[in-house]
Structures are given as C-alpha cells and as structure tokens.
Ligand SMILES: Nc1ncnc2c1ncn2[C@@H]1O[C@H](COP(=O)(O)OP(=O)(O)OP(=O)(O)O)[C@@H](O)[C@H]1O
C-alpha cells in the first residue's frame with residue numbers, strides 16, 4: 132500500500148514537473164492544449180475536486196461569493212492571523228474576511244473542506260457593459276471527490292442560509308411604519324423605515340420571571356421551528372396578544388421580543404389603511420423574520436362593524452361576526468377595513484405569503500375584542516401584562532438602582548412585599564418614582580414605599596366602600612376628561628389624588 136502511495140506521489144511530482152517544463156518549451160497555442168491535457172491527467176489521479184466561485188459571474192455579482200465571504204467571516208475571525216475587515220451599508224458591525232490568497236479549513240457534517248480566497252490581477256479590459264474591478268476575486272473550494280454529493284446537496288445551501296442569518300444580525304434592525312396613508316415611495320414600497328434602537332430587552336422587562344421564561348422559550352421554539360411547522364402543515368407564524376392596563380410594558384415587550392429575535396418591526400397603523408386590499412398589499416410587502424404589530428387594536432378596527440357585532444351574542448361561526456355586518460365576506464367594497472379583512476390579514480391564505488412572522492396585537496381592553504380575533508391560530512398566546520408584582524419590583528430596583536434583595540433592609544423588603552400586590556401600581560409608575568430619585572437611592576426606595584402604601588390604602592378603601600370611592604373618581608374623571616372612563620383609568624391614581632391622600 133505504501134508503495135502505491137509513493138508511486139502516486141512521484142507520478143504527481145512528474146506531472147507537475149512536466150507542466151512547468153511545457154510552459155518553457157512549447158509555443159503558447161500548444162502550451163494551452165498540453166496544459167489542459169496534463170490537468171485532466173492530474174485530476175484523474177487526484178482524490179480532490181475543486182469548485183470555483185468567482186465574485187463576478189459574467190456581468191452579474193455572484194450571490195454565492197458574497198455568501199461564502201460572510202459565512203467564512205465567523206470562522207476566520209477565530210482562526211485567522213491576517214484578516215480583511217469590512218463594514219456594510221446600514222450595519223454597525225464589522226465583518227472579518229479571509230485575506231487575499233489565504234486559505235481556511237471548514238468542516239460540515241464531519242467532512243473537511245478547504246477554502247482558498249484567490250485574488251489575481253485582471254487582464255486589461257477590452258469592452259464591458261459595466262466597469263469591472265482591477266482584481267479578479269474568487270473562492271476555490273477543495274473537497275474530497277467522495278464528498279462531492281454532500282457538498283452540492285446541502286453544504287452550499289447551508290452556507291447561503293448562514294450568510295443570510297449573519298447579514299441580518301449585522302444589519303441594524305428597522306422599524307417600519309405605514310403612516311404615509313397608503314402612498315408609495317419611489318421604489319413602490321408602502322412602508323417607511325427608520326433604524327430600530329429601542330433598548331428594551333427581556334432583562335429590563337419587569338414581569339414574573341416564570342412567565343417571562345415561558346415567553347422566551349415560546350419565541351425560541353418559534354424561531355427554530357421551521358421543520359416543525361413544515362411537518363405539521365402550519366404556516367410559520369405566531370400570534371401574541373398583549374393586554375393589560377396602560378403602562379404595564381406592552382410596547383416594551385414588543386421591543387424586547389424584536390431585540391431578542393433580531394427581527395424587524397412593522398408597526399401597522401390601521402387607521403391609515405383604507406380598505407382590505409390595501410391591508411393585504413401591506414402584508415405582502417413585509418419581510419420574513421419580522422414582527423407585525425397593531426397597537427391598541429380595540430381602538431383601531433372599524434368600530435361601526437364591531438359595535439353592531441357586539442349587540443348580538445358573539446359567536447365566531449356567525450357570518451355577521453366573521454364578515455362584519457353589511458359587508459360581503461372577504462371584501463368590504465367601501466373605504467374602511469372590516470373585521471373580516473383583519474382576520475384574513477392574520478390568518479387567511481395571504482398571511483402565509485412570507486414566512487417566520489409574528490403578529491402582536493395590544494389592547495387595554497381584551498373584553499372589547501371579538502372572539503374571532505382571539506382564537507388560537509390567530510392569537511396563540513394571550514399575555515396579561517399585570518400591575519407591578521414583587522418579582523417585577525425587584526427587577527426594577529435592580530435595573531434602576533442596582534439594588535437587589537441582599538442590598539436592601541429586611542424590614543423594607545418585607546413592607547414592599549406586603550404592599551406591592553395590594554397597590555396595583557404599574558411598572559411605568561414605579562419606574563417614574565425610581566427615575567425621579569435615582570441620585571438618592573435610599574430616598575427612592577422610601578418614596579416608592581410611600582407611594583405603594585397610598586395606593587394600597589386607597590384600594591382597601593374602595594373594597595370596603597366601593598360606591599363612595601367610585602363616586603369620587605367619577606366626579607374627578609368628569610372634571611378631567613369628558614371621555615368614557617375605563618376600569619384601568621379608574622385605577623390610575625392622579626398626582627392630585629396622591630397629594631390629597633398625603634394631606635390626610
Ligand atoms: N414591565 C415593565 N418593565 C419595565 N419597564 C416598564 C414596564 N412597563 C412599563 N415600563 C416603563 O414604562 C414605560 C411605558 O411602558 P409601555 O409603553 O411599554 O407601556 P404600555 O403597556 O405599552 O402602555 P400603553 O397601554 O399605554 O401603550 C416604558 O418606557 C418603560 O420604561
């Protein structure tokens with residue numbers, strides 16, 4: 132066996148020698164033909180095959196070249212000694228690349244391959260439709276002949292997928308809005324975008340840690356669930372309904388979700404959409420790996436339809452409920468969107484025109500929403516964003532004051548624990564007290580405790596004598612705003628109220 136390898140090596144050596152000899156002896160025309168012949172012989176004996184991926188394919192940029200460059204950037208940054216660094220447009224991240232004529236080994240499914248970045252000087256250009264760069268760049272992939280099918284079947288697809296992922300992660304995320312009221316931009320897009328820089332994360336979000344973990348796991352399962360969704364024949368999308376009083380973190384949760392998954396956000400302003408087909412067009416122009424948000428859904432949907440629906444007993448199978456009264460199912464024909472339009476938007480055939488999309492609706496009044504909108508498949512997870520609980524309070528104290536349970540006095544901790552559940556104070560109100568006093572941390576805790584006690588006392592009074600408190604609050608609401616009151620508004624304590632309580 133050893134002899135066989137020795138003779139093969141010497142044969143290859145001879146071939147290489149002949150190759151260089153030919154370059155010297157033969158005239159150019161003959162040299163080319165003989166080189167081709169020798170290469171064939173060489174490749175016949177070699178156990179490797181080679182793939183060339185050039186940067187420019189004819190006159191077009193080769194997508195695969197860019198993908199390989201990005202894909203290799205992750206391994207190159209770890210192993211390479213000499214790296215080329217680039218920063219793409221719309222990106223705040225720097226990408227490492229393989230330097231000119233450098234090579235790197237990669238493994239895929241246990242198969243080892245070698246990548247070489249080949250850069251040569253381009254010969255003088257005769258004529259081209261577009262000016263080409265002076266350098267001719269490309270990657271050469273060397274694989275064992277026996278591994279060729281694997282490489283062609285899955286490795287290159289894997290590279291494309293990974294490269295897209297890296298590109299997405301490197302790029303700043305975007306927040307899209309349709310606030311232009313249906314008009315299109317110069318490229319025919321109905322969405323306008325700005326870089327999305329909201330700092331809210333699941334770490335900064337104050338909520339029950341068990342519930343938080345459940346949501347994070349659900350998001351993770353969703354993002355990695357392509358095969359599952361394919362296997363079960365479901366569209367790769369998921370709906371979350373966030374409900375609860377104002378200031379409990381619904382919008383912050385959406386930002387945290389987007390930051391967690393690195394998804395773009397499409398903030399859909401329903402009042403700017405004129406009809407169902409416009410809604411559908413907007414949906415078609417959203418990209419995958421995005422969160423489509425409709426905030427305060429109860430305030431934005433066509434209330435004339437909804438009010439009529441709510442007069443009858445709500446039943447999902449009732450055609451009036453499904454289509455919105457006075458409209459033909461699936462299309463309204465008028466200039467306002469109907470419930471059916473919205474249902475189709477989230478769950479109809481069109482909702483699957485992209486993939487990996489999350490729908491998030493928020494509301495302060497879940498009871499006002501139509502049952503059809505709430506069913507599983509549309510809104511798969513209903514998340515109640517609650518008033519500040521003790522665990523949430525601890526998160527806020529840690530985030531705002533860098534106080535944890537160990538740093539706080541036991542007596543204060545006990546008082547906080549007792550009073551926080553009774554106070555029904557929103558995380559927004561708690562944050563406000565902490566921000567206001569953040570230079571004096573002890574004062575911040577004292578004031579917070581005070582505020583919580585006032586709220587708890589008021590709530591207790593309401594429990595004992597609901598009518599008296601209700602009347603007082605109704606009077607106040609009437610003075611403050613002529614609008615219809617809500618249970619949450621009733622519970623939100625105004626600054627004057629607090630002052631009054633303090634005076635007592
Ligand atoms: N759960 C929370 N965790 C951390 N911060 C919170 C939380 N809830 C509210 N906040 C703070 O309060 C501010 C307002 O919260 P946010 O806008 O998320 O509330 P919301 O529930 O969306 O209110 P609305 O119903 O009025 O839209 C945020 O900027 C954030 O700083």
Ligand SMILES: [Mg+2]
Pocket residue numbers: 381382383426493
């Ligand atoms: Mg909000």
